[in-house]
Amino acid sequence: MPDSSKQSKEKLRFVSAEQVAQLAGVSRSAVSRSFTPGASVSPATREKVMRAAEELGYQVNDLARGLLANQSRLVGLVVTKPEAGFRAHLVAALAKALIQRGSVPMLINTGQTEEELVAAQKTLFGHRAEATIILTGSPPSSFVELARRNGQPLVVIGRSEPGADHVRMGNAEASRRAASLFVANGHRRLGLVGSASGTPSVVERERAFTAQAEALGATVTAVRGEDSDYVGGLAVGRRLLAGPDRPEAIFCINDLIAFGIMDHARALGLAIPDDLAVIGFDDVPQSDWLAYRLTTFRQDPELMAARVVELIDRRQEEPDAAPAYERLMPELVIRSSFVPQDPA
Numbered sequence: 001m002p003d004s005s006k007q008s009k010e011k012l013r014f015v016s017a018e019q020v021a022q023l024a025g026v027s028r029s030a031v032s033r034s035f036t037p038g039a040s041v042s043p044a045t046r047e048k049v050m051r052a053a054e055e056l057g058y059q060v061n062d063l064a065r066g067l068l069a070n071q072s073r074l075v076g077l078v079v080t081k082p083e084a085g086f087r088a089h090l091v092a093a094l095a096k097a098l099i100q101r102g103s104v105p106m107l108i109n110t111g112q113t114e115e116e117l118v119a120a121q122k123t124l125f126g127h128r129a130e131a132t133i134i135l136t137g138s139p140p141s142s143f144v145e146l147a148r149r150n151g152q153p154l155v156v157i158g159r160s161e162p163g164a165d166h167v168r169m170g171n172a173e174a175s176r177r178a179a180s181l182f183v184a185n186g187h188r189r190l191g192l193v194g195s196a197s198g199t200p201s202v203v204e205r206e207r208a209f210t211a212q213a214e215a216l217g218a219t220v221t222a223v224r225g226e227d228s229d230y231v232g233g234l235a236v237g238r239r240l241l242a243g244p245d246r247p248e249a250i251f252c253i254n255d256l257i258a259f260g261i262m263d264h265a266r267a268l269g270l271a272i273p274d275d276l277a278v279i280g281f282d283d284v285p286q287s288d289w290l291a292y293r294l295t296t297f298r299q300d301p302e303l304m305a306a307r308v309v310e311l312i313d314r315r316q317e318e319p320d321a322a323p324a325y326e327r328l329m330p331e332l333v334i335r336s337s338f339v340p341q342d343p344a
Helices: 004-012 017-024 028-034 043-056 062-068 085-101 114-125 141-149 171-184 200-215 230-240 255-267 301-317
Strands: 074-079 104-109 131-134 154-157 165-169 189-195 219-225 249-252 277-282 295-298 325-328 331-333
Touching: 017 028, 017 043, 028 043, 074 085, 085 104, 085 255, 085 301, 131 141, 131 301, 141 154, 154 301, 165 171, 165 301, 171 189, 171 200, 171 249, 171 277, 189 200, 189 230, 189 255, 200 219, 219 230, 230 255, 249 255, 255 277, 301 325
Parallel strands: 074 104, 074 131, 131 154, 154 165, 165 325, 189 219, 189 249, 249 277, 277 295
Antiparallel strands: 295 331
């Protein structure tokens, strides 16, 4: 009686280059040369190899080839909470752009404990990645330093690290504009909803908004939620909207928080924007939902991903070039949660 488990294992094996060579009637090295750009192989041999490869469903093992050549097409995407808010859309855009480049994106979720962080480090540095992309707020600088010691080119998004290439948003410019628009529309009691996460982007938005508003003669009540999410927005709404001196307009450091603020405001019977104007940041897809119609500053994940790929390519061509700094300006998307009299 045949061994069914053995048969199953055989069926799961990848098609080998040796099998392609046998079917095509060529040598193993001819198969390798046929799949190597610029290698010497006759058109007739390449045609036989490609025909056999298509019939068998053969795919080149790029990972093994890269390890043999001490090169890799792996690119690490290092992020905490990759499923959350705008971060999820940026990770998706980065993965798409890297695949189009011919790279293999490797998502490294750092987790939130020391044990999870150590496991993430071992996973990333155990695979000779050609570059590492680190998103805002994660991981700690010790992770970045370890990547640098391992000789990996670094691109950081939304934070500053010595020796790395950077892609940053115009957080300060957008936040100052939000404050100016509120004041220009006659709002003097302003609210600012930040986050205890204290990421560089969050801090930059908080400080710029507060400084600009106070310089224009407005008062700012700043409250930080425990996290940069919808639940945090609801919790902050309970604190910020209680009492007669509640803000007339609120700037939220991201859209998820803004959604929580808006839902709690409506639960209190407040009309948006008549009783409370709201501006968010990110322009996640839910911002355009009829339930919110949130005025917000758009970060373009596709544009950010394109800039990151350009920096990786530049670093490969010029390994010793000075660190690059790409700064992208967010676009104000006006919807019904706040309509400025003069959006300029």
